[in-house]
Structures are given as structure tokens and as C-alpha cells.
Amino acid sequence: MLALMQYYLSKDFTVFLARSAEEALEVLQREQLHAVVSDQNLGDGLMGVDLLKRVAELQPHAARILVTASQKLEDAQKAINEARVNHFLTKPFTEQELKNTVGQAVHNAALLSIRDKMVQELKDQLGLGRGAAAKPAVGKPGAPAATPRPKVAEPQKIDAKGAPSQSLIPESERLAFRDGLTSLYNHRYFQEALSAGLLSARRREQKLALVLIDIDGFRRFNLSRGYAEGDKLLRRVAQMVTDMMEDPVTHARSDNSSEIAARYDWDVFGVILCNADVERARTYAEKLRKAVEELDFPEGTGSDVGEVTVTAAVAVFPDQARNEQELISAAEKALRSSKAGGPNRVVLAPR
Numbered sequence: 001m002l003a004l005m006q007y008y009l010s011k012d013f014t015v016f017l018a019r020s021a022e023e024a025l026e027v028l029q030r031e032q033l034h035a036v037v038s039d040q041n042l043g044d045g046l047m048g049v050d051l052l053k054r055v056a057e058l059q060p061h062a063a064r065i066l067v068t069a070s071q072k073l074e075d076a077q078k079a080i081n082e083a084r085v086n087h088f089l090t091k092p093f094t095e096q097e098l099k100n101t102v103g104q105a106v107h108n109a110a111l112l113s114i115r116d117k118m119v120q121e122l123k124d125q126l127g128l129g130r131g132a133a134a135k136p137a138v139g140k141p142g143a144p145a146a147t148p149r150p151k152v153a154e155p156q157k158i159d160a161k162g163a164p165s166q167s168l169i170p171e172s173e174r175l176a177f178r179d180g181l182t183s184l185y186n187h188r189y190f191q192e193a194l195s196a197g198l199l200s201a202r203r204r205e206q207k208l209a210l211v212l213i214d215i216d217g218f219r220r221f222n223l224s225r226g227y228a229e230g231d232k233l234l235r236r237v238a239q240m241v242t243d244m245m246e247d248p249v250t251h252a253r254s255d256n257s258s259e260i261a262a263r264y265d266w267d268v269f270g271v272i273l274c275n276a277d278v279e280r281a282r283t284y285a286e287k288l289r290k291a292v293e294e295l296d297f298p299e300g301t302g303s304d305v306g307e308v309t310v311t312a313a314v315a316v317f318p319d320q321a322r323n324e325q326e327l328i329s330a331a332e333k334a335l336r337s338s339k340a341g342g343p344n345r346v347v348l349a350p351r
Helices: 002-009 021-030 048-058 073-083 095-125 170-177 187-204 218-225 227-243 278-293 324-340
Strands: 014-017 035-039 041-043 063-068 087-090 151-156 208-215 260-263 268-274 310-317 346-348
Touching (some): 002 014, 002 095, 035 095, 048 073, 063 073, 187 260, 187 268, 208 227, 208 278, 227 268, 227 278, 278 310, 310 324
Parallel strands (some): 014 151, 035 063, 035 151, 063 087, 310 346
Antiparallel strands (some): 208 310, 260 268
16 A cells, blocks of 8 residues: 555655654654655554654644544544644545645645745844744745645655644734735735645646636725725725635535635735636636625615626636746736726636
């Protein structure tokens, strides 16, 4: 099983194979890893959860993936509570399930590394020195999106989603990569996350959708209502942008940390939808457009429904673009052409 997993994963990742918990810990001491995959039964009475506990201590940003034959809820709860395991691979699993699980884990670990890098830069600017959150989770500090073959430790199989790091200080996080007005991600983090997302999409042969949302007539709104009301409107639409990011099947709010909503420009929001084709992206954009059109703003008056609208543009990798700049350019061009044709629309970038 180990050799087979190594064969499948080594096509896309640098894999360190460990045949015991001791070997795995040796790898952890000398290598910075994106993810660790461990079987629950390591032999000699050792359990994968115990190994992943040590992983959480030694490399908290490395994704932790547990391979198990158990489907008991109490076993999963123990793994989550004790080892902060976020992903599980249930035996038997397919090659695609293995690749998808590890790929998502590595992607989320890269995003955490980006966040830590930005937080540390802010701390350095403020003269706060280097804290625990500065330790990079990838081999090349500050450039996870450019790392072509992330490292995956495979002591005997693992899964992980990349839970938010508890070492991040909330205020530092907000200042480093959150927009001060809307609390969405800022433009710089958005660009970093898009690079990481495209790298993951290429590796996993998946699509990635970029949606740009522009508030129609926002400058005119500011002049007529005042900048204070304009700020309120930005915050309200920003909240709707995130509220609409739900699972298309279950209609539950998405907790996928790799799906990003950001303040892209003054009155423009950007949304990254991972593993999303044009139909899913268009459905999201149309749902948001309709919700904003029905917005009563200022809320509670009932007299201004329909006054606020948005125009959205959708571009999908690799359908309309081969790289980050082409994807952004396609979305921006589609947004400009849509605005010229009238407000309150959803437009798709041409192929």
C-alpha cells in the first residue's frame, strides 16, 4: 500500500516515505512539509492519531491526513480533538480520492503559509520581532504558489484540510491581509491566493473560477448619499458576497478555506471558486446579483429596493485563460464590456 501511494503521489509531489513512526519523526525534524499522511494502525501498538499529534506540535501548518477503515463517529472525533485531523481517507480509496485529498491539503497549507508570511511582515514593520507564527509551512518561505513540487511526508498515509493556525493573532491577521472596511481579504492576499489556487488546479486537473463583482453607480451613490452611507453599502454587499458562497448541492455555507472573497478594488469584489466550472460560477454570480437587486438599502425603509445593483463577470481556468494574468485580464475585460452594455448583469468572458 505504501509503495502504491508513493507511486501515485510522486507524480505531483516530493514524497518522503517512512515505514515507521520513528522514521516519520526523523523526516519531520529535517524537512518542512506541506502534509503528512498516516495510517491509523502503524503496528507495534502505535496509532496514527498519536503520530499526528506530534506532527501538530512539530509542524503545526502541515496538513494532517488520517487513513482509516473505521467509520465510527467517536473515532473521528478523537482524531479531530486530539490530533487536529481535518481530512480522512477511508479504506478502500481510489487513486483520485488520494490525489484530491492530498492536493486540497497541500493547497490549504500553502494558503496558511501566505497568511503567516504577511502577518510576519506586518510584525517586522511594527518592530514586534519574529514570533511563532512566522515559521513557514513550505519549503520556500513566502512563495508557496511558486513551489512546483510540494513535499508530502507519507509515514503510512494521511489527510488534512489545513485548519486555521491557532498561533495567528487576530489583530495581526486583520491588519495584515484583511480589508479594514469590509473585513474581506485584501487585494494582495487575493493575488497570492489566486496563484496558489491555480497551481493546485493545474496539479489536480480541475477548473477554477474567478468572479469580479462591481457595484453599479457607486460613485454616484457616494455623491448623493455621502461617504458614510457608501461605506455602509460596501460592508453590506461584502457580507452578501460571502453569504452566497454555499455548497450548490447541500446549500450549506461553504467552509472551504481555499475559496476566497476579497475587496479587489474600491467598489469591486473578487471571488475565487476552486473546482468550479462556468455553470457553478454563473449560478453564484446570478444568485448574488438577484439578492443585491432585492436589497432594501438603507435597510428597513422599503422604498429603495432595486436602487443598488451589481454587475458580475466570470472567467474560468483553463477555459478562458492559461495563467493568472490571463484569467484576471479576461475577467476585467468582460466586466468592462458588460458595464458598457448596461448595469445589473452577469457576463461570461469569451473563450
